[in-house]
Amino acid sequence: MTSAVELAEAAFDPAALLARFTDDLDGEGGVVSFTGYARGAAKDGGAVQALVLESYRGVTLASMRAIAADAHARFAITRSLVVHRAGRILPGEAIVFVATASAHRRAAFEAADYLMDRLKTEAVFWKREEGPDGHRWIEPTEADQADLSRWTAKQD
Amino acid sequence: MTSAVELAEAAFDPAALLARFTDDLDGEGGVVSFTGYARGAAKDGGAVQALVLESYRGVTLASMRAIAADAHARFAITRSLVVHRAGRILPGEAIVFVATASAHRRAAFEAADYLMDRLKTEAVFWKREEGPDGHRWIEPTEADQADLSRWTAKQD
Amino acid sequence: MTTLRIELCGRLAEACGREVELAVPIDGLPVHALFAALADAHPLLGEALARGRVRACVNEELVSGSTVVTAGDAVALFPPVSGG
């Protein structure tokens, strides 16, 4: 297995990451990618000027590595790439990119889905939306927690 | 909604398609892509020199369009792109590229997964693997049919 | 009688090539009769048709066995699709 996990301090290009990921393929039949983007509006409709993701030294990267390792243990994927922005992110910029490769497509789909559900709830970031009236701290939503619980239920 | 469906007669670059797809985004939060690749070995382990996908005029494209329309009807996606090779495809070349965008990631994941399951079983292609000892016609596998049946069960 | 050209898709082309011609009445004939006439004219193709699951496509639409085809129609026979 090959698993790469990276923190990006500046804007990145998801298509360039997909190109890099697929250049290294070794006969896999399927590749899934997910890109999450910063949005210009909060859940309540208010304007968001920037999303700020605070990380903590090696702990953030270690949390991402642990999630990737779990994905490889759980699904028949041969390689994965996780790139996550940290710092100040403008609306329309990518926050996170995940790619997975597998012999058959189901494992790649499930592993990418799983990686995102875990990252959205467990990766060590503190996130705030900055708007014209100040900032607001964000925690995982109920939908995020519900998404995550799908995998716990399946594991038993 | 924006849905684009294309047949490609020559090799295409999945990363370039993802770049094209994401250039058109309008504030969506999540983009999922899937790329399926031609493999150098058949299910029985024999060498495959090429995969040949025969299509039939407008009927093939119409079958792909109908599948994309169903995905848009069924999932909260705002846009999709489906590009499918036809003709002679070498091992390592992409056969199919699917991208979906949605406000929230679950719809994009499910729609891409659904598009692939439908395309793999219902798109109007006749497919043969060419190897050193001649060719062999391919039909959807039991796994493909099982994948497809997941959506029928959910619909009720 | 007139001549109808019929495209054979996928593995159906193995027996008799990509296209066969068939003499049909000027007024055409229904698809089920077309299948029977094809089986008479091309026994190898008849075997494939007898296995069932072959659909007729007329002017880019899949049709039922009762649909009448005439010489001006673009007729193709589809074995079960492979998918993409």
Added chain:
Amino acid sequence: MTTLRIELCGRLAEACGREVELAVPIDGLPVHALFAALADAHPLLGEALARGRVRACVNEELVSGSTVVTAGDAVALFPPVSGG
């Protein structure tokens, strides 16, 4: 006594800034006592700690309340993570 610097992550930094200093015994003290001493020294931070779910991170590892921290340790307090 010696001085321990404690990083405050996420919303914990709202009350007292990104870092606070605390006088601690030379031999250090367990995390639960550290929380109590911080609450005494910084009442606004104490409110956040009282809400629970704050974890201590020592030298890049999350630790339990009984772990002893000393002045040489890199100590940070983590509120619940937001995820990515």
